[in-house]
Amino acid sequence: MRVLTLVLALVLGLPTLPARAEVPRVQTDISPVAALVAQVMGDLGRPGLLLDKGGDEHDMQLRPSQRRDLAAATLLIWVGPELTPGLDQARAAAQVQSLALLDDPRTLRQDYAEGGLNPHAWLDPANAAIWIDLIAACLQALDPDHAATYRANAAAAQARIVTLDAALAAKLAPLKRPFVTYHDAYGYFARHYNLPYRGGLAAGDAAPPGAAQIARLHQDAASGAIRCAFPEAQHDPALIDSLAEGTGLFVGPPLDPVGSMLDPGPDAYDLLLTGLATALLACATADMP
Numbered sequence: 001m002r003v004l005t006l007v008l009a010l011v012l013g014l015p016t017l018p019a020r021a022e023v024p025r026v027q028t029d030i031s032p033v034a035a036l037v038a039q040v041m042g043d044l045g046r047p048g049l050l051l052d053k054g055g056d057e058h059d060m061q062l063r064p065s066q067r068r069d070l071a072a073a074t075l076l077i078w079v080g081p082e083l084t085p086g087l088d089q090a091r092a093a094a095q096v097q098s099l100a101l102l103d104d105p106r107t108l109r110q111d112y113a114e115g116g117l118n119p120h121a122w123l124d125p126a127n128a129a130i131w132i133d134l135i136a137a138c139l140q141a142l143d144p145d146h147a148a149t150y151r152a153n154a155a156a157a158q159a160r161i162v163t164l165d166a167a168l169a170a171k172l173a174p175l176k177r178p179f180v181t182y183h184d185a186y187g188y189f190a191r192h193y194n195l196p197y198r199g200g201l202a203a204g205d206a207a208p209p210g211a212a213q214i215a216r217l218h219q220d221a222a223s224g225a226i227r228c229a230f231p232e233a234q235h236d237p238a239l240i241d242s243l244a245e246g247t248g249l250f251v252g253p254p255l256d257p258v259g260s261m262l263d264p265g266p267d268a269y270d271l272l273l274t275g276l277a278t279a280l281l282a283c284a285t286a287d288m289p
């Protein structure tokens with residue numbers, strides 16, 4: 001326990017971690033992280049969620065009331081500055097201690113094809129399992145009085161991930177047609193489930209593509225090197241629609257990689273991944289030559 005406390009003190013950037021009798025007030029960045037934290041906290045409390053419904057993680061900016069919530073929190077649990085640079089500034093200003101999940105050496109990390117760390121790591125359920133343990137260890141260190149509850153909740157959360165993972169693997173098995181998405185967020189999900197993912201039209205930070213990239217995508221769509229394209233909940237589908245015009249590309253339902261359209265709560269992680277799998281499966285079942 002002493003070693004764990006020291007490790008956590010390093011992770012959190014704290015000189016010491018005083019034992020607290022009260023349940024920590026936790027804030028989170030995005031819905032899937034909030035869901036994992038909510039599962040680990042169980043009936044002890046509910047984490048706050050800072051990304052607004054329909055918000056874009058890469059452009060996240062906090063309102064004054066959210067900055068006050070963050071400053072009043074015991075702990076911020078978030079993916080890290082690579083995903084939400086706007087939140088990184090607010091975190092530093094609020095001087096709140098934090099657990100950046102992507103920074104932990106146990107987290108499975110992946111680079112974008114064009115280079116640079118891809119921060120959409122929650123889309124690999126193996127990372128969700130790793131993060132449940134990190135979250136539980138952190139909460140136990142801050143709130144040792146409830147350590148047994150955090151441990152039991154984490155075990156139940158792990159069992160949910162195992163069930164979810166098996167269901168998704170079976171569901172996604174028929175997806176063999178190569179597809180692209182609006183933004184380059186799905187590398188983790190595609191790697192874990194061995195999907196024929198050909199990347200995003202927009203870059204990883206959702207910045208729009210240039211003319212040369214669009215021309216190449218048109219060529220790939222026309223030649224059949226990509227068969228399906230998926231727009232995204234927070235973004236205009238015009239780019240995907242123009243790509244599909246005259247190329248026979250199947251346009252699937254909008255994806256929501258950050259779960260920003262879901263009601264927050266402990267079920268949001270399962271709902272996000274299941275919804276993603278259901279949407280992507282439209283590429284496998286679409287009636288096309």
Ligand SMILES: [Zn+2]
Pocket residue numbers: 057058120183185204205206257
């Ligand atoms: Zn993103």
